[in-house]
Amino acid sequence: MTPIRIGLLGIGTIGSGTYEVLNRNLDEITRRVGRPLVITRVADLDLDLAKQVTNGDVELTNDAHTVTRDPDIDIVIELIGGYTIARDLVLDAIANGKHVVTANKALLAMHGNEIFSAAHEKHVMVAFEAAVGGGIPIIKALREGLVANRIEWIAAIINGTTNFILSEMRDRGIDFQTALDEAQEKGYAEADPTFDIEGVDAAHKLALMAAMAFGIPIHFDKVHTEGITTIEQADIRYAERLGYRLKLLAITRKRAEGVELRVHPTLVPEGRLIANVEGVMNAVLVEADAVGSTLYYGAGAGSHPTASAVIADLVDVARLITADPGERVPHLAFQPDQLSDTPILLMDDVETSYYLRMRLADQPGVLADVTKILGDQGVSISAALQVEPSEQESAADFVVITDTTTERAIRTAIASIEGLSSSFAEVIWLRMERLS
């Protein structure tokens, strides 16, 4: 199968992440796609950096137009950012019949109508999964997964910087400026954080999502945009006392009269899943007529999460530019001749944590026996709860949560505990997953 040849414009944070992930997971990706994806050319003004990231394995240039015009390139990835040079290069790539993959939300929010129109005329694709919600496949959900639905509204946390700041303000009672300083220290906010904290970045993404949800052009200029710079502690506290969390939401809703398009700090009932999205994470909640509510959660920024979306776009384009059945999405994700016979583990070999509820005699030395039995099997206790027996009872419930161990070890320990004369009932046990 002919490889897909890719030209990469810009080898900064996202560009180098894309290069790294594509090369690190090349085997796994090729097992899925059935056809190699190869970055053959990289353009960046900083040739030293480009050489360092690519290890000299690809052709480098500081003239991006030689890539957009290279007849041997199938797909151009634009990861330069901004909307002047990036716009020229994307339009030039399209004019030269290249498919384009970009993570540039600002460019598409400002010039998307023009760019998509040019792409439509030239029968090429401009893929932009990485432009909204980082690694969350939200564009795919909106354009494909929910294609059967009339979308009613979208409410989204699509700026990690502001969600981090609001989470810190709430958790630690600090003010906006302190939280912003911290976000900058941790690399979650840029030196000039204006686009994030004033809601502009979220507005870029919202304009794109609204177009896809409702079949309207991109109206970035009509998004009502408010940031979080004036949020005070008092309001976070009062909202909490009333049962709400404060989030910077990007909201679009279709009404009979028209479309609402707005980014602003918003109180959300604390029981809603999206109210519990903390730190730099993103989430998009979509309400649609057939499926009801669906929510998509994940890392909205960062080098490798964004690379995940860029590469998914490369694969999509590779699959769509040919009708060869071998290029389709394989039924089980991997090409049929690429399935592996990895063994399925026996439960005894599974490793996780455990919850044990024991009914033990309320007398000295009993707990020592139990902890010794667990220790002999190499099982550590991470939390314990002893329930005080009532006066009439001679036994008490004793609950422990263990650290990670094998199911074999816990079963052996349980059998020993049940054999103790001080154990009055079968040990009730459940598995526990920390999911982190």
Place this chain on the structure above:
Amino acid sequence: MTPIRIGLLGIGTIGSGTYEVLNRNLDEITRRVGRPLVITRVADLDLDLAKQVTNGDVELTNDAHTVTRDPDIDIVIELIGGYTIARDLVLDAIANGKHVVTANKALLAMHGNEIFSAAHEKHVMVAFEAAVGGGIPIIKALREGLVANRIEWIAAIINGTTNFILSEMRDRGIDFQTALDEAQEKGYAEADPTFDIEGVDAAHKLALMAAMAFGIPIHFDKVHTEGITTIEQADIRYAERLGYRLKLLAITRKRAEGVELRVHPTLVPEGRLIANVEGVMNAVLVEADAVGSTLYYGAGAGSHPTASAVIADLVDVARLITADPGERVPHLAFQPDQLSDTPILLMDDVETSYYLRMRLADQPGVLADVTKILGDQGVSISAALQVEPSEQESAADFVVITDTTTERAIRTAIASIEGLSSSFAEVIWLRMERLS
């Protein structure tokens, strides 16, 4: 553009939902796809029911094989369920060169390896988004959205019946049997609930997800499967005191030694998003090397949510069986000539709820003035909080949450409140969304 002709096998709950949603949203769907999808034939043993659902608009038959062998049919939708007749029909459709869409997780868990192999030989697609997580586009996420990643593990709530039962047991302190009875009354559990409460349904879905995540065959027979029938109140309570929620999780994890494949009740730290998925809702948490954690949440069952996935599959197949650029996923989800010029509403016309924080004189009659001002603008109060002033203060913070109103009304009311002689500061106000 030639329409895609579809044969529907089975017009029960999911079949009639698919028929209804496809017809109800046909304009919207055609605006996206650019090519009509038409159900031209329906097969069901109950012809009266079929006539009632379809209004006599399509050709009906009680012999499904006449559909799977009809040379005019492009795609066959199998919504009969079970794994005997359904298997024969799916294999017959494939043998006759039809693409197949199915929601049948039991069939694919048992016979998927055979079915996908037959489909691969005949160069046709078998699409099954509806088989896992109902309307959540999780198959698409695993096969396409996360294609760049090595998937590390999946932990999923993929059975709504058991999640409903566990939610009710926790919320209301009722026992398993009472919660099951209630689930049956509400239609969330079948008359014979065995497959749900014993974890078999979740195991079907897990076997499919594990194959897609790790590139292994479908190993339903090797899934360790435990249900929730023995769960007791005491353990739900103790787990809660220790900071955990109890969920029926389907878990698969790739380790150096092999793949873990298990369905069982599991304690999950209460702070995790998936621990807060309640009632019949489903959620799939995926950990992958590039993107990190992503989570997909939505309705895992039900007529219209499942129809949403079935129709998404129809559209996918329609798009993939031709390389015509006009058949691709459009950039902005809708075909370029199908964008509408729906107006974007002014903020004054936006309708939502509001949070107001007022600094008011601590004297009689002040609150009456405020509520009258709000009432005059047609604004109702849904919750209020009065913060007791300290002895030194002559003013107090007064916070209200309003019912839904327009931004125009709230701005007018705020201006009036700020004009009161008893108002000592600017009114701080924020928007609130109930998201329900």
